Amino acid sequence: MFVIMGANGQTGGAVARTLLEQGRPVRVVLRPGRDGQDWHSRGAQVAHADVQDATALSDAFAGARAVYVLNPPDYASDDMLASGHAVADAYRTALDAGGVRAVALSSIGAQHPEGTGNIVTTHILEQALRPLGASFVRAGNFMTNWLPSLPAMRTGALPTFFAPLDRPVPHVAVADIAATLVRELQRTDSRTIELAAPADYTPADVATAFCAALGRPVTAQVIERAQWEQTLSQFGLPQAAIGSWVEMWEGFNTGHIRFEGSPERGQVTIEDFAKAGLAQREAQQ
Secondary structure: OEEEEOOOOHHHHHHHHHHHHOOOOEEEEEOOOOOOHHHHHHOOEEEEOOOOOHHHHHHHHOOOOEEEEOOOOOOOOOOHHHHHHHHHHHHHHHHHHHOOEEEEEEEOOOOOOOOOHHHHHHHHHHHHHHHHOOEEEEEOEEHHHHHHHHHHHHOOEEEEOOOOOOOOEOEEOHHHHHHHHHHHHOOOOOOEEEEEOOOOEOHHHHHHHHHHHHOOOOEEEEOOHHHHHHHHHHOOOOHHHHHHHHHHHHHHHHOOOOOOOOOEEOOOOHHHHHHHHHHHHHHHO
């Protein structure tokens, strides 16, 4: 039995679907009150647990060969670090109680205890679960992070916090993350994998890829540092979260946020992603 946290999210959903397609037994863990009928219809078991409830998590993990866990930042919390610690501690207690192996989604820069903004929640998770023999998949910048900028790209501009525009940044597609997680869930050892796309991409490269997909000019444009806080506020982020976002972008732009070694390379290019991402968005309209 493979137990999947975050099954209604990007990576968790992709991992659960892939395992089910392979004929593997899957139990998805949803937040209390969430409807699990779609997962039942796909052949999965459904459990419900709050991510900070170690007892409920322990019940959900019972009988598992391996569990997929993640610790995304809680942007609604007044104290994102405290929330991240609470989630990591609950996972550790539940996994330790059942002697269950975990594979966790982590991030580029997770080796650092500070100076990474939102990414620090993955460092917290690694520190909590490493003593239990967990494995970690440190992903580069999600390619899907560019999709909210599609309306701006349709007008010819790709605004970005990454600077300078010619500095390559490790990216990765959800499909490659999911494939790697599925592989690691079926192993029995403990290791850390750093994962990126076939190549690293500059913001200018991303603009070129979406230019080809959209069939119209797209130019990357740096959001100046003096405008960051105002821009992030306009995105609807709560004030308590803006500082973490600022620290993260500064970490990328100074080179503080980087891989420790040479990453494993996935298969999806930014050109592939731009075409597929655009098609998916258009199909949803």
